[in-house]
Every structure is written in C-alpha cells, then in structure tokens.
Amino acid sequence: MTPRRVTPTSKPSPRLTPEPLPKPKPTNKQTPPGFNAVISKVNSADVQYTYRAGCPVGPSQLRKITMTFRAYDGSVRRGELIVAASHVQAYTETFRAAFNAGFRINRMDNPNVWHGDDEAMMAADNTSAFNCRAVTGNASRVSPHSYGTAFDVNTRRNPYLAVNDVWYPSNSAIWIDRSKRDAGMVSSSSTITRQVIERGGIWGGTWVGPDYQHYEFR
Numbered sequence: 001m002t003p004r005r006v007t008p009t010s011k012p013s014p015r016l017t018p019e020p021l022p023k024p025k026p027t028n029k030q031t032p033p034g035f036n037a038v039i040s041k042v043n044s045a046d047v048q049y050t051y052r053a054g055c056p057v058g059p060s061q062l063r064k065i066t067m068t069f070r071a072y073d074g075s076v077r078r079g080e081l082i083v084a085a086s087h088v089q090a091y092t093e094t095f096r097a098a099f100n101a102g103f104r105i106n107r108m109d110n111p112n113v114w115h116g117d118d119e120a121m122m123a124a125d126n127t128s129a130f131n132c133r134a135v136t137g138n139a140s141r142v143s144p145h146s147y148g149t150a151f152d153v154n155t156r157r158n159p160y161l162a163v164n165d166v167w168y169p170s171n172s173a174i175w176i177d178r179s180k181r182d183a184g185m186v187s188s189s190s191t192i193t194r195q196v197i198e199r200g201g202i203w204g205g206t207w208v209g210p211d212y213q214h215y216e217f218r
C-alpha cells in the first residue's frame with residue numbers, strides 16, 4: 001500500500017511572543033553515573049603481594065586506574081586495575097567502551113585482597129591485570145600478567161583450560177559451556193574483545209586450550 005501524503009490544510013498560526021520554556025522540575029532521582037577513570041602512580045602498598053624484587057616490571061612502570069564499572073546487578077561501582085604504564089590509555093578506552101556497551105563486571109579489586117594468589121582470586125570472579133607470577137598450571141612460565149599488559153575478566157564466568165588439562169577456577173564448571181548467556185561472559189563479539197583486538201591485542205578465548213578470561217595488549 002502506498003502511504004498517503006497528508007497535506008497540511010492550514011499553516012500553524014505564528015506566535016508573536018514566544019512562551020517561556022517550562023523550567024525542569026527538580027528530581028530526587030540521581031542521574032546514573034557514567035564511565036569515569038582516574039589514573040595515578042603506583043606505590044609499594046599497591047603491589048604489596050603482586051611484586052617482589054626480580055620481577056620484570058616494577059611500580060614505576062605501572063599505573064593504577066580507579067574506574068567505574070557496571071556490576072552483575074546493573075549498579076555502578078568503582079574498582080581498580082594495576083596496569084602497564086605504556087598501555088594505560090588502551091586499558092582505559094577498552095573499559096570505557098565496555099561500560100558504555102553495558103558490559104557487566106562482578107568485581108575489580110586489587111589482587112592484594114587474595115595475597116596475589118591467582119587461584120583464589122579466580123574463584124572469587126575478580127577482574128585484574130598486573131600480578132607478577134608464573135602461569136597458573138605451568139610453574140615454569142612467567143605469566144604475561146607480570147608485565148601488566150595482560151588482564152583477566154570475570155574469571156569464574158570465563159574459565160581457563162591450563163596445559164595440565166585442568167579448568168580454572170575449580171568453581172567455574174558450569175561456565176565451560178559457552179552457549180550460556182550469563183552477564184559478564186565474553187565471546188569473540190564482546191565489545192571488550194573487539195576493543196582489545198582493534199588495539200593490536202589478543203583474546204585467549206580462541207586458543208586450543210581456551211583462556212576465556214584472558215586478554216593481552218602487545
């Protein structure tokens with residue numbers, strides 16, 4: 001059917017004096033906070049359990065991003081990531097885009113909370129970056145997290161199959177099934193994945209031994 005064009009039969013009468021615009025009513029509802037990130041230097045307390053002498057990257061080569069994130073329940077919270085100073089902009093823009101896309105993050109606490117213990121931190125579903133340590137499940141390899149260029153997202157909902165054929169963390173079994181659609185799960189089409197890849201980084205979710213939680217800037 002061809003839509004009929006409606007021709008106005010009369011012009012609106014011109015107003016000589018414009019009506020004052022109604023003043024916006026004050027409201028008790030708070031505007032939902034947008035993405036906000038504050039970048040600061042890293043001191044020894046920030047890396048108390050994640051850095052020791054001999055680690056490849058020290059506090060002066062790291063930065064702390066204190067930023068807002070959207071929790072699983074949709075509320076906006078604040079967390080922190082310790083990252084390589086050289087990649088602080090890439091991190092900030094990646095998490096800004098993820099926030100604006102509505103991506104959910106369970107928690108973003110300093111790994112010091114778990115004394116830097118990656119297995120305990122993964123079981124707690126934490127999102128983190130810098131942690132000077134060996135690869136979990138492969139003690140002979142230095143983890144890229146030791147450089148602050150790698151980060152892990154929602155570690156329980158995005159588990160990791162190590163070379164020892166063990167899925168980590170141990171409480172993540174139901175999320176090995178990637179056809180699930182729970183908040184905070186990542187895939188190749190997630191904003192966070194696309195952001196990292198656009199910036200020349202990689203996502204561990206496509207590896208033969210998948211590491212769904214793992215991203216790395218190069």
Ligand SMILES: [Zn+2]
Nearest residue numbers: 150151152214
């Ligand atoms: Zn990782």
